[in-house]
Amino acid sequence: MSEATPSDTTSHDRLIERLATDLRPVRPISPVWLAAAWLLVVIVFAAYLASMSDLHAMMRRLEAAPDMWLAALGSALTGVLAAVAAFMTSVPGRSNRWALLPLPPLALWIWESGMGCARGWHIPGVEDAGPGFSDHCFMFICGISLPLSLLLVVLLRWTFPLRPNLTLLLGGLAAAGAAATLLNFFHPYDASVSDLLTHAGAVALVVIANRLFGERLFR
Numbered sequence: 001m002s003e004a005t006p007s008d009t010t011s012h013d014r015l016i017e018r019l020a021t022d023l024r025p026v027r028p029i030s031p032v033w034l035a036a037a038w039l040l041v042v043i044v045f046a047a048y049l050a051s052m053s054d055l056h057a058m059m060r061r062l063e064a065a066p067d068m069w070l071a072a073l074g075s076a077l078t079g080v081l082a083a084v085a086a087f088m089t090s091v092p093g094r095s096n097r098w099a100l101l102p103l104p105p106l107a108l109w110i111w112e113s114g115m116g117c118a119r120g121w122h123i124p125g126v127e128d129a130g131p132g133f134s135d136h137c138f139m140f141i142c143g144i145s146l147p148l149s150l151l152l153v154v155l156l157r158w159t160f161p162l163r164p165n166l167t168l169l170l171g172g173l174a175a176a177g178a179a180a181t182l183l184n185f186f187h188p189y190d191a192s193v194s195d196l197l198t199h200a201g202a203v204a205l206v207v208i209a210n211r212l213f214g215e216r217l218f219r
Contacts, residue, residue: 031087031094034155038083041151042178045144046185053185061188064123067116068191072184074109078102079177086152086170090159099166102173109177113199116191126190134198137183141202144179145172149206153214165211172210176203 062069082102089098152171161167180199189195 029158031091031159032084034158035084035087038087038148038152038155038174039080042079042148045148046182049182049185054188055185057188058184061123061126061190062184064126065116065119067112067119068123071109071112071116071191072181074105074107074112075177076181077105077177078109079174079181081105082170082174082177083152086156086167086174087159089163089170090156090161090167092160092162096163096166099170102170102177106173106177109180113191113196117193117196119191123190126188134194137187137195138198138202140183140186141176141179141199142206144182145175145202145206148175148178149210149214153210164214168211168214169207171214172207173203175210176206179206 062072085098085101088094088101089096149172152175153168156167156171180203183199
């Protein structure tokens, strides 16, 4: 086996030097900007849906009982903070404690939704959601969550998640929270147990689906 000559070593050194000269530092995309991009799309989508809904009827329903607007606030904040947490946990070196960020609004969302069912009185002029409309709620949350989840996973591919399971769970929660908030534009009904269970089932399905199928897209 022949040994490398001094001329070969010199040529290799020159090649490495030329390659190193052309290198430019890679600036990673900030997770805050990625989260802002996703939230901007959600806001544009919300504006489009709002243009097709009866905003006055929605506001009257939400203002009729504290649990209604507090539950909507909880779902909206859950979507926003879960998106931020998903992108923050996707960056190597970030703490897992970012995953705790959406838990307070999630607790508010769950608590106030339950309080609406236990209120003991109905909002005047507002009916309960029947079984048929509950099915529509389920399809709406799942259907709206699908493009939001796909967009979030595409944006997450710009990062390098070391904990993809945690990141995808947070991403699913973000998409489900946003979809449940957007449902208020087309949900002229009072809180009910069947409606609450339908919403909870749809949110759980979205979170699980993001965890199961999102990892394949990462690969």
